[in-house]
Amino acid sequence: xxxxxxxxxxxxxxxxxxxxxxxxxxxxxxxxxxxxxxxxxxxxxxxxxxxxxxxxxxxxxxxxxxxxxxxxxxxxxxxxxxxxxxxxxxxxxxxxxxxxxxxxxxxxxxxxxxxxxxxxxxxxxxxxxxxxxxxxxxxxxxxxxxxxxxxxxxxxxxxxxxxxxxxxxxxxxxxxxxxxxxxxxxxxxxxx
Amino acid sequence: xxxxxxxxxxxxxxxxxxxxxxxxxxxxxxxxxxxxxxxxxxxxxxxxxxxxxxxxxxxxxxxxxxxxxxxxxxxxxxxxxxxxxxxxxxxxxxxxxxxxxxxxxxxxxxxxxxxxxxxxxxxxxxxxxxxxxxxxxxxxxxxxxxxxxxxxxxxxxxxxxxxxxxxxxxxxxxxxxxxxxxxxxxxxxxxx
DNA sequence: CACGTGATGACACTCAGTGTCGCTACGCGT
DNA sequence: ACGCGTAGCGACACTGAGTGTCATCACGTG
Numbered sequence: 001x002x003x004x005x006x007x008x009x010x011x012x013x014x015x016x017x018x019x020x021x022x023x024x025x026x027x028x029x030x031x032x033x034x035x036x037x038x039x040x041x042x043x044x045x046x047x048x049x050x051x052x053x054x055x056x057x058x059x060x061x062x063x064x065x066x067x068x069x070x071x072x073x074x075x076x077x078x079x080x081x082x083x084x085x086x087x088x089x090x091x092x093x094x095x096x097x098x099x100x101x102x103x104x105x106x107x108x109x110x111x112x113x114x115x116x117x118x119x120x121x122x123x124x125x126x127x128x129x130x131x132x133x134x135x136x137x138x139x140x141x142x143x144x145x146x147x148x149x150x151x152x153x154x155x156x157x158x159x160x161x162x163x164x165x166x167x168x169x170x171x172x173x174x175x176x177x178x179x180x181x182x183x184x185x186x187x188x189x190x191x192x
Numbered sequence: 193x194x195x196x197x198x199x200x201x202x203x204x205x206x207x208x209x210x211x212x213x214x215x216x217x218x219x220x221x222x223x224x225x226x227x228x229x230x231x232x233x234x235x236x237x238x239x240x241x242x243x244x245x246x247x248x249x250x251x252x253x254x255x256x257x258x259x260x261x262x263x264x265x266x267x268x269x270x271x272x273x274x275x276x277x278x279x280x281x282x283x284x285x286x287x288x289x290x291x292x293x294x295x296x297x298x299x300x301x302x303x304x305x306x307x308x309x310x311x312x313x314x315x316x317x318x319x320x321x322x323x324x325x326x327x328x329x330x331x332x333x334x335x336x337x338x339x340x341x342x343x344x345x346x347x348x349x350x351x352x353x354x355x356x357x358x359x360x361x362x363x364x365x366x367x368x369x370x371x372x373x374x375x376x377x378x379x380x381x382x383x384x
Numbered sequence: 385c386a387c388g389t390g391a392t393g394a395c396a397c398t399c400a401g402t403g404t405c406g407c408t409a410c411g412c413g414t
Numbered sequence: 415a416c417g418c419g420t421a422g423c424g425a426c427a428c429t430g431a432g433t434g435t436c437a438t439c440a441c442g443t444g
Contacts, residue, residue: 003409080376119311146376152340184272184338186378195440
């Protein structure tokens with residue numbers, strides 16, 4: 001196609017995953033990642049704003065998909081239902097990638113720096129979901145709290161999925177989490 | 193007392209708050225903070241592991257206080273009540289410091305780096321609270337979810353407090369948040 | 385008075401991240 | 415076929431965070 005090998009971003013991402021898995025996140029330099037991808041350190045930063053970001057390429061699409069799903073929810077749906085199903089759908093799509101996603105999650109768990117980045121991505125997602133709820137007419141505080149509750153259930157479900165080898169259905173894990181959250185908060189599992 | 197001026201940590205913290213407020217977090221170097229505190233850059237890192245940490249000195253004590261309060265809760269208390277009151281008490285103590293805490297919160301909100309650090313501190317608090325619940329015999333997933341719900345309410349209440357000038361009672365804000373969370377999740381405000 | 389100790393300074397170093405300039409195939413128009 | 419703009423990259427120099435190591439020097443203790 002062009003005079004350079006194609007898909008520099010993808011090569012950098014693959015090289016980073018390999019090296020991080022081999023020697024751990026902290027013991028790998030950006031120069032090494034770039035070299036394995038056939039590039040120089042300076043070019044790494046032309047494709048990714050920093051060293052952590054190479055592991056979070058999909059986060060923008062994921063957030064957009066979830067937010068779209070919240071908007072797509074029928075007007076009759078209660079806010080918490082809209083958020084829950086949106087996250088269940090998004091999570092199910094994520095989980096389809098299988099083992100690589102588990103590896104990535106394990107890698108993130110091994111590094112404080114990466115966990116910080118993961119947390120701020122989830123925070124951005126929370127804010128975006130809350131905004132989508134406000135668009136649906138939900139009041140400010142309620143939107144924030146519903147989004148936070150949904151993300152809490154999502155994270156719990158996702159951690160459970162990543163932590164076990166058996167392929168369990170993600171929406172089921174998500175429903176379990178929401179139900180347990182209802183029981184813990186209200187002492188009842190009454191739904192609409 | 194000693195041959196050096198006392199309370200180097202406190203001087204560094206004060207210097208950092210001053211400089212960050214004057215010019216913003218990103219435009220201040222560690223060397224400048226150290227210099228204003230009458231020290232050198234190398235000594236800054238003997239008191240704080242990194243540049244962000246200088247703004248999070250109290251987080252260890254805060255976490256310990258909240259966890260202690262969860263343990264102190266009567267056996268009759270439901271997990272969510274134990275967590276809620278523990279966070280309400282801890283938050284009320286925080287809020288007593290008044291304007292400096294608001295300034296610090298505003299500073300954190302202005303920097304992605306600082307927000308990342310704040311989020312991982314809250315995550316550590318969440319984990320610690322969940323562990324305290326497990327000690328009380330709460331099962332694994334339920335402990336995690338209850339802790340996450342409590343922290344969600346706490347953060348919402350704290351943000352509301354920090355965002356307005358009128359001194360509103362923190363436990364009241366916390367109760368409001370929990371109630372709205374119950375309504376959003378269960379569609380009812382039924383309590384035990 | 386000698387001796388250990390603890391907080392600091394001095395120095396050199398690694399690595400993440402940025403600014404800037406120059407290079408060179410590629411596409412495009414004439 | 416020729417000139418031209420441009421996108422992607424290398425080279426180079428630089429700042430700033432964070433670390434390892436050694437020297438220093440007042441203090442307390444015996």
